[in-house]
Amino acid sequence: MEDFFDLYRKDRWPTIFCPGCGVGTVMNCFYRAFSELDIDQDRVVFVSGVGCSSRIPGYIRADSIHTTHGRALAVATGLSLSNPDLKVIVFTGDGDLGAIGGNHFIHSSRRNADMTVFCINNNIYGMTGGQASTTTPHRAFSTTTPYGNMEFPFDLAELAVTAGANYVARWTVRNVKELIGSMRKALVKNGFSFVEVASPCPTGFGRRNKMGDPKQMYEWLKIKSVRKEKSEFWNMDPVDLNISGQITIGEFVDRNRPSLGSMLKSMMNNE
Amino acid sequence: MRLEAGTYFMQGNEACVEGAIAAGLRFFAGYPITPSTEIAERLAERLPEEGGIFIQMEDEIASISAVIGSSWVGAKAMTATSGPGFSLMQENIGYAAMTETPLVIVNVMRGGPSTGLPTMPSQGDVMQAKYGSHGDYEIIALAPATVQDMFDLTIKAFNFSEIYRVPAIILSDAEVGHMRGKFTVPKKSEVLERRMRTDKVWHDGFAYDESLVPRFPVFGRGFRVHVTGISHDIAGYPRTDPEVHEELVRRLSEKIIGNRDKISLTDIYNEDSDRFIVTYGSPTLAAMEVIGNDPSIGLLQLKTLWPMPEESIRHVAKNVKEILVVEMNMGQVFKEVQRIACLEGCENVRLLSKVGGEVHTPQEIVHSLRRC
Ligand SMILES: Cc1ncc(C[n+]2csc(CCOP(=O)(O)OP(=O)(O)O)c2C)c(N)n1
Ligand code: SF4
Numbered sequence: 001m002e003d004f005f006d007l008y009r010k011d012r013w014p015t016i017f018c019p020g021c022g023v024g025t026v027m028n029c030f031y032r033a034f035s036e037l038d039i040d041q042d043r044v045v046f047v048s049g050v051g052c053s054s055r056i057p058g059y060i061r062a063d064s065i066h067t068t069h070g071r072a073l074a075v076a077t078g079l080s081l082s083n084p085d086l087k088v089i090v091f092t093g094d095g096d097l098g099a100i101g102g103n104h105f106i107h108s109s110r111r112n113a114d115m116t117v118f119c120i121n122n123n124i125y126g127m128t129g130g131q132a133s134t135t136t137p138h139r140a141f142s143t144t145t146p147y148g149n150m151e152f153p154f155d156l157a158e159l160a161v162t163a164g165a166n167y168v169a170r171w172t173v174r175n176v177k178e179l180i181g182s183m184r185k186a187l188v189k190n191g192f193s194f195v196e197v198a199s200p201c202p203t204g205f206g207r208r209n210k211m212g213d214p215k216q217m218y219e220w221l222k223i224k225s226v227r228k229e230k231s232e233f234w235n236m237d238p239v240d241l242n243i244s245g246q247i248t249i250g251e252f253v254d255r256n257r258p259s260l261g262s263m264l265k266s267m268m269n270n271e
Numbered sequence: 272m273r274l275e276a277g278t279y280f281m282q283g284n285e286a287c288v289e290g291a292i293a294a295g296l297r298f299f300a301g302y303p304i305t306p307s308t309e310i311a312e313r314l315a316e317r318l319p320e321e322g323g324i325f326i327q328m329e330d331e332i333a334s335i336s337a338v339i340g341s342s343w344v345g346a347k348a349m350t351a352t353s354g355p356g357f358s359l360m361q362e363n364i365g366y367a368a369m370t371e372t373p374l375v376i377v378n379v380m381r382g383g384p385s386t387g388l389p390t391m392p393s394q395g396d397v398m399q400a401k402y403g404s405h406g407d408y409e410i411i412a413l414a415p416a417t418v419q420d421m422f423d424l425t426i427k428a429f430n431f432s433e434i435y436r437v438p439a440i441i442l443s444d445a446e447v448g449h450m451r452g453k454f455t456v457p458k459k460s461e462v463l464e465r466r467m468r469t470d471k472v473w474h475d476g477f478a479y480d481e482s483l484v485p486r487f488p489v490f491g492r493g494f495r496v497h498v499t500g501i502s503h504d505i506a507g508y509p510r511t512d513p514e515v516h517e518e519l520v521r522r523l524s525e526k527i528i529g530n531r532d533k534i535s536l537t538d539i540y541n542e543d544s545d546r547f548i549v550t551y552g553s554p555t556l557a558a559m560e561v562i563g564n565d566p567s568i569g570l571l572q573l574k575t576l577w578p579m580p581e582e583s584i585r586h587v588a589k590n591v592k593e594i595l596v597v598e599m600n601m602g603q604v605f606k607e608v609q610r611i612a613c614l615e616g617c618e619n620v621r622l623l624s625k626v627g628g629e630v631h632t633p634q635e636i637v638h639s640l641r642r643c
Contacts, residue, residue, distance in 0.1 A: 009497075011474070012508060042493035047340070058497055058509065061473075063490040065343060066499035066509075067336065068366050074333035078340030078348070079490070081324045082298050086344065086491045104336075107329040268319050 001035040004028075009061045016055060020206075020214025022199025023052055025173040026120055027059070033183035044087045047076040049101055051127045052201070053093035053120035070101030073108040073117065077260075080114040084261045088114065089187070094121040098134040098154045105156075109163035112191040114261040118183070119156060119194070122201035130204030137245050141208040160194040161253045167193035169251040172221040173200065182251060191259035198225065198247050225249045272320070276458040283421040284309035284448045287351075287377060287441065288317060290425030293460050297323045297346035300337035302330055302356060305389045306445040307379035310351035331356035335363045335376070342372045343498065345467075345489040347429055351377035353445075354387065357396060358403070364438050365404030366500045368523060371436035371477075371485060373465055375428045378440060379448040380552075382628045391628030392445035394552055397603040400440050401577045407520055409527035411534055412440040412577040416555035418452035424536075424574060426460050431534060433465040435526055436484050442576060444599070446553035446630050468494060477505045483526035528578055535580035537573055539587065544569030546593045546640065549584070549608050551576060553630050554597045560633040561640075568640065579607050588612035595639060597623045597631055 001007060008027070017023045046057035050069035057064035067075045072090050080088040097105050097119050108115070124142055125131040132142040132149055135156065139148040157170040167189040169182035179197060186193035200206060200217035211217045228250035258266075274289050281289070288310055291299075299318055301311040311327065318325040324341075328334040334350045341348040352360065357378045367374055382388025383395045400412045411431045413424045425441060432439035468476070468488040476496030479485040485505075488494035501509040502516040510516070527534070540562055550558045551573040562570045571587050573580055584607075588594065594612055596605040605622040612620050623639045625631055 042495070043491055045344075045490050058499065062495050063343075064497050065340070065370075065490075066497070066501070067339070068362055068500060071332065071336040071363065074328065074336030075340035077326070077328075077333075078298065078300060078337030078342075079344055080340075081326060081337070082341040082346040082348070083344035083491055103329050104333055107333070264324065268322065 004031055007031050007034060007041070007061060008059050012059050015059060017052065018203045020200065020202045020217070021052070022122060022173040022197070022201070023056065023120060025176070026118065026197055026199060027056060029176055029179045030118070030183060032180045033187060037184060037187055039087055039187065043085065044089060045079055047072045047079065047088060047090045049092050049096035051093035051096045051125070053091055053122070054096055056091040070096055070099070071104065072096065073101060073104040073113070073115070076115045077108060077111070077113045081261060081264065084114065084265070087187070088116070090115055090117040092117060092119050093126070094119065094123065094135040094156065095125045095133040098156055102134070106159065106163050109160045109165040109192050109194070111260040112164055112166055112257050114191060114259045116186045116189070116193045117195070119196045120199045121156060121196050122199045122205060124201050124205040126201045126204040130208060142205070143208070157194070157196045157252055160192070164192070164257065165194050165253065166191035166255055166257055166259070168253045170196040170198065170247070171249050172198040172225050172247065174218060174221055174225070175249060185254070190262070191257060221247070228252070274456045276456050278453055278455050280451065280453050281418060282309060282448070283415070283418045283443065283450045284379065285313050286418045286421040286454050287425045287443070288313040289456070290422040291349055291375070291429070292317060292321055293456070294426040294429035294462055295347045296349055296429070298338065298341035298348040299323070299350065300326050300328050300334040300341070301350050301352065302328055302334050304353045304356045306381055306448050307351045307353045307377060309448070310377060310379070331359040332363065335360040338374045339363060339367055339372050342374050343490045345487070347373075347433070349375040349377065351379065353379050353381045354383045354396060355385070357399065361403040364410065365406060365408060367438045368404070368408040368410060369500050370498050371523070372438070373432040373436050374438050375425070375432055376438060376440045377425075378442055380442060380444040382626070388628040390445060392553060392599060392630060393626065393628065394442070394444055394599040394603070395626070397442065397576055397600065400442055407524060409524045410438045410440055410577055411435065411527065411575070412442050413536065413574055414442045414551040414576050415447050415574070416552050416572065417447065418450055419454040420574065421447060422454050422456065426462065427536065430461065430463040434463050434484070435530065436465065436487065437527060442552065444552050475505045476507045477503065479505070479522070483522050483529065531578045531580070532582060534575055534578060535583060536575045537571060537580050537583040539569070539571050539583065541566055541569040545591050547571055547587050547591050547595070548636065549573065549587075549594055549596045549604070550598070551604060554599060557631045557633045557636055558597060561636045573604070576604065579611070581611050584608055584611040585615050588615040588617040591617060593619045593621070595621050595623055595636070597636055599625050599630065601626060
């Protein structure tokens with residue numbers, strides 16, 4: 001693969017994404033990671049739910065299924081079980097994965113279902129115009145938290161680690177090199193691999209939190225993100241204490257528990 | 272092993288499982304719920320023997336989602352549930368209709384609304400099966416009345432679903448699901464497969480011919496097709512133009528309605544009668560007893576509920592003085608029969624309704640017939 005448009009559908013360009021949106025960076029990083037690996041594009045299926053982040057598969061020149069809001073992981077489970085030779089890759093957002101699809105996220109991690117999941121966490125519901133999501137920071141503003149968010153956010157990466165995923169990492173869109181590296185690792189991992197990308201949504205999140213300019217959002221990500229090795233919360237909570245508003249970045253788990261598909265296969269072979 | 276030809280004694284739910292396996296089921300995802308659970312339990316044992324996959328998901332939304340995924344890699348896939356689970360599945364039933372995903376859903380109906388009567392039969396989900404998801408769309412629904420029907424109609428449901436690329440729903444009920452009885456497995460059952468896309472053109476994955484049913488571009492073979500629940504053109508790409516939406520939505524309905532005759536399965540008994548009973552599902556058994564004792568009464572058994580077998584209903588309505596619809600709800604098929612019979616000038620259509628969780632007795636039907 002030599003060209004960006006070997007991976008993406010040129011006939012669908014330009015995309016629907018706003019200027020300054022982190023989704024474009026994620027697509028670029030994914031191209032870099034994917035093109036470096038020897039994966040047959042005709043043997044990959046891309047799956048997503050609904051949201052801006054979930055629009056990525058529609059731009060990829062491969063079999064792709066844009067499902068209902070929150071259900072990507074459950075659809076991906078059926079796909080990968082019925083044809084274990086296919087590589088199944090999911091793109092999702094924090095609302096799609098953490099709110100409406102939260103239960104499928106927990107259980108796909110627990111089953112160690114065979115799929116790679118990339119979640120673009122922009123702390124907001126971008127597609128529907130900036131409502132609070134399960135990862136909106138405490139006291140941040142959104143159209144549905146006009147007085148500030150009184151709830152505390154969800155830590156998606158921590159959830160995946162605890163529930164049983166084989167590989168879990170989190171980076172911001174600023175950590176391009178690390179992100180590409182983790183994407184590559186996740187793509188070749190058996191079982192459930194998960195990469196969360198903290199990403200700017202200047203339109204839905206930034207504007208209401210005095211960061212309407214994408215540059216301010218990048219600056220915010222820089223200030224808020226702390227490598228896990230340097231995190232002062234590391235001893236208390238190895239993944240994150242999201243409550244503090246810190247975005248802990250790094251690789252959180254890399255293990256080789258047997259995947260769902262491999263367990264079913266050994267059962268069928270009476271092993 | 273698929274059941275060999277012969278006669279068997281089983282529960283309705285078990286016969287459904289054997290029908291599904293005979294039809295080539297490769298994937299089942301489900302969540303336990305009375306009175307459908309035996310289907311999942313038997314498949315957990317039977318499917319791995321056949322080299323197929325069984326998985327218990329975290330809920331019914333996940334179940335139908337996994338079935339959708341499985342269907343897109345070409346597997347014949349099914350789920351089974353009852354009222355509360357069927358309600359949870361509604362969004363993705365519409366999604367499967369919109370994306371033309373073949374799949375089979377067994378709904379072993381129990382008393383509703385809500386948790387209702389978990390262990391007792393009802394036929395309260397007939398309208399939900401057709402109209403439960405948002406927007407205009409068509410599905411196919413079949414209603415078994417016997418253990419034999421559970422086997423036969425399950426195979427038919429797969430055939431219809433594959434041929435028309437549409438969700439096919441088996442509207443069974445607690446009575447039929449839990450009934451034990453004899454059924455025959457024929458030497459050969461007709462099993463149909465979906466028409467697959469073979470050429471490698473990948474920018475018109477939803478192109479269709481005069482059948483109105485696009486050939487299926489199965490995932491993993493290089494078609495590079497995009498599937499979405501958003502209104503889409505023949506490339507599968509999202510489109511918001513009213514013309515594209517209209518063409519799609521009308522075609523999704525027309526491909527089913529246009530084949531109503533082929534999909535309508537009905538049995539007519541005592542055809543020359545001028546008083547007719549109309550039934551589907553378990554009340555049919557009581558009606559059979561009634562007409563067995565009194566051949567002057569006719570019976571129309573609907574095995575297909577959606578699309579409604581209008582021709583058969585009109586045919587019966589033409590020459591009769593009276594039609595009695597017997598169903599375990601407050602009159603869902605009744606209103607359809609009333610509407611259709613009216614087209615033939617038959618205005619005397621009555622309802623014998625029961626919602627208490629018990630099947631009608633033959634006496635209740637006889638009594639109701641006498642009243643007119
Ligand atoms: C069942 C259902 N409920 C609500 C919606 C409306 N909806 C579409 S996208 C979305 C939120 C998406 O948020 P996220 O997954 O974070 O993606 P983003 O747009 O921020 O990338 C919502 C609520 C829907 N499509 N379906
Ligand atoms: S709304 Fe936010 S997430 Fe969606 S495209 Fe715009 S910037 Fe990106």
